[in-house]
Amino acid sequence: xxxxxxxxxxxxxxxxxxxxxxxxxxxxxxxxxxxxxxxxxxxxxxxxxxxxxxxxxxxxxxxxxxxxxxxxxxxxxxxxxxxxxxxxxxxxxxxxxxxxxxxxxxxxxxxxxxxxxxxxxxxxxxxxxxxxxxxxxxxxxxxxxxxxxxxxxxxxxxxxxxxxxxxxxxxxxxxxxxxxxxxxxxxxxxxxxxxxxxxxxxxxxxxxxxxxxxxxxxxxxxxxxxxxxxxxxxxxxxxxxxxxxxxxxxxxxxxxxxxxxxxxxxxxxxxxxxxxxxxxxxxxxxxxxxxxxxxxxxxxxxxxxxxxxxxxxxxxxxxxxxxxxxxxxxxxxxxxxxxxxxxxxxxxxxxxxxxxxxxxxxxxxxxxxxxxxxxxxxxxxxxxxxxxxxxxxxxxxxxxxxxxxxxxxxxxxxxxxxxxxxxxxxxxxxxxxxxxxxxxxxxxxxxxxxxxxxxxxxxxxxxxxxxxxxxxxxxxxxxxxxxxxxxxxxxxxxxxxxxxxxxxxxxxxxxxxxxx
Numbered sequence: 001x002x003x004x005x006x007x008x009x010x011x012x013x014x015x016x017x018x019x020x021x022x023x024x025x026x027x028x029x030x031x032x033x034x035x036x037x038x039x040x041x042x043x044x045x046x047x048x049x050x051x052x053x054x055x056x057x058x059x060x061x062x063x064x065x066x067x068x069x070x071x072x073x074x075x076x077x078x079x080x081x082x083x084x085x086x087x088x089x090x091x092x093x094x095x096x097x098x099x100x101x102x103x104x105x106x107x108x109x110x111x112x113x114x115x116x117x118x119x120x121x122x123x124x125x126x127x128x129x130x131x132x133x134x135x136x137x138x139x140x141x142x143x144x145x146x147x148x149x150x151x152x153x154x155x156x157x158x159x160x161x162x163x164x165x166x167x168x169x170x171x172x173x174x175x176x177x178x179x180x181x182x183x184x185x186x187x188x189x190x191x192x193x194x195x196x197x198x199x200x201x202x203x204x205x206x207x208x209x210x211x212x213x214x215x216x217x218x219x220x221x222x223x224x225x226x227x228x229x230x231x232x233x234x235x236x237x238x239x240x241x242x243x244x245x246x247x248x249x250x251x252x253x254x255x256x257x258x259x260x261x262x263x264x265x266x267x268x269x270x271x272x273x274x275x276x277x278x279x280x281x282x283x284x285x286x287x288x289x290x291x292x293x294x295x296x297x298x299x300x301x302x303x304x305x306x307x308x309x310x311x312x313x314x315x316x317x318x319x320x321x322x323x324x325x326x327x328x329x330x331x332x333x334x335x336x337x338x339x340x341x342x343x344x345x346x347x348x349x350x351x352x353x354x355x356x357x358x359x360x361x362x363x364x365x366x367x368x369x370x371x372x373x374x375x376x377x378x379x380x381x382x383x384x385x386x387x388x389x390x391x392x393x394x395x396x397x398x399x400x401x402x403x404x405x406x407x408x409x410x411x412x413x414x415x416x417x418x419x420x421x422x423x424x425x426x427x428x429x430x431x432x433x434x435x436x437x438x439x440x441x442x443x444x445x446x447x448x449x450x451x452x453x454x455x456x457x458x459x460x461x462x463x464x465x466x467x468x469x470x471x472x473x474x475x476x477x478x479x480x481x482x483x484x485x486x487x488x489x490x491x492x493x494x495x496x497x498x499x500x501x502x503x504x505x506x507x508x509x510x511x512x513x514x515x516x
C-alpha cells in the first residue's frame with residue numbers, strides 16, 4: 001500500500017499533504033493504549049486478562065503415584081529447581097470440605113478419609129515445549145498428611161512426645177537458602193480445638209477430629225520444614241506456635257537466617273525469628289513486633305521478667321507464643337498474612353487482610369523498614385504501602401510475590417459468604433492483581449485474573465525463568481449447601497475441584513521484564 005492509498009484508507013484523502021504529514025507524525029507519537037484492569041465478575045470461571053492464559057496443572061484427586069493422590073484445597077506453592085525446565089513443587093493442602101469427601105457425619109471412616117486429604121504434596125514438574133506438566137509416578141512424588149509421623153526439632157518433647165501425628169492447616173509457607181520447603185500450620189484449632197497455658201479451652205474443634213483422635217492441640221500450629229527430595233520433615237519449635245500464615249526467610253548482615261511470620265487472626269501479631277546460624281532454623285531467638293515503638297521485643301524467658309512470672313520454661317513460652325506476645329506488649333494487627341521482601345529496596349511487605357472489629361473491611365499492605373535495611377536489626381520504622389477499598393478495586397490482600405522488576409503480584413481473600421455484600425459490593429469474586437512499579441503504567445493496580453465462585457487464588461509462585469506463574473485455585477464452591485446444591489462446578493462441571501494452574505503469556509512476560 002503506497003502513501004496516498006494509506007491516507008485514503010485512514011479517511012484523510014481530502015486534506016492537504018502537509019496536514020496529512022502532520023497527522024502521521026502525531027499518530028506515530030501517540031501514547032500506547034492504556035492497560036485496562038479486568039472488570040469485576042461473579043461468573044463461575046477462571047478469567048484472565050488478554051495476553052495471559054491459564055492451564056490446569058493438576059486437580060484434586062488426580063494420582064501422583066500408584067498409591068497416592070493430590071490432596072484437597074491446595075494453597076501455598078514453592079519451587080525447588082532440579083535442572084533447566086525441571087523441578088519439584090511443594091503444595092500445601094490446607095483443610096477439607098466434608099461435603100465433597102466422606103460426608104458431614106463425624107464417623108471415624110469419614111475423618112480418616114479427611115486426614116489423607118490435608119498436609120502437602122511434592123510433585124516433580126517438567127516443562128514440555130511451552131507449558132509445565134506433572135511427571136506422573138516420579139520417585140519424588142509423595143504426600144505428607146494428617147497421619148504422617150513428624151518429629152519436633154532438637155528432639156524436643158511437647159506434651160509427652162517428641163513426635164507429632166501429622167500436619168494439616170498448611171496455609172502459606174517459605175523456602176530456605178539451603179533449599180528446603182516451609183509449610184505453616186495455620187487454623188489447627190478447626191480440627192483439634194485449643195487451650196491456653198492454664199489448660200482452659202479457648203476454641204472448640206468444629207471438624208471434631210479430636211473426638212476420634214484425642215491428640216494434644218499443642219502438637220499443631222508450628223512451621224514444618226520439609227526436605228524436597230525425600231519428604232523428611234520436622235516441626236520447628238523456635239518460630240513459636242500460632243496460626244502461622246507464612247515463614248519468609250532471608251539473611252541478616254551477620255549471616256544469620258531470619259524468618260518473618262504472621263499470626264493470621266484478628267488482633268494477633270507479627271513475629272521474627274533470628275537463628276543462631278546461617279544454615280538452620282532449629283535454634284535461635286523469637287521476637288514480636290511493637291509498631292508504636294518500632295521495636296522487635298524478645299520472647300526469651302531470660303530477657304523478660306514478666307515471662308518468668310507466667311511460664312516455667314522457654315518451651316512453654318514458644319508453645320503459648322500468643323500469650324507471651326501480649327505480655328511483652330506486642331501490637332495487635334489486622335490479620336497479618338503473607339510476607340515478602342521487595343527486591344528493589346529490601347523492605348519487608350506484610351499483607352494485612354482485614355479487621356472487622358475495627359471496621360477495617362478492605363485491608364492493607366504494610367511496609368516494614370528495618371534499621372540499616374538489616375533483617376537482623378531490632379529497630380524498624382513502618383508505613384502503609386497500599387490500602388484496599390472500593391476505589392482501589394480490591395479488598396482483603398492475602399498472598400504476595402514480587403517479580404524481578406519489583407512489581408507486586410497479590411491475591412485477595414474476601415470470604416465466600418461476603419462476596420458482593422456490604423463493603424464488598426461491586427468488587428466481584430476474588431482475584432489476582434499486580435501493582436506496577438515502573439513504566440508508563442507505574443502506580444497502577446491491574447486485576448489480571450478472577451477466580452471462580454467462592455474461590456480464592458493462593459500460593460502465587462514464579463518459575464525460575466519468570467515466564468510462568470504457578471497459582472492455586474482454592475475452595476471453589478465452598479458455599480455449597482450440599483453435594484447436590486452446588487454454587488460452583490469449576491473446572492470440569494460436576495463437583496468443584498481445587499486445582500493448581502499455570503499462567504503464561506506475552507503480557508506476563510512484558511510485566512516481569514519491564515517492557516510494558
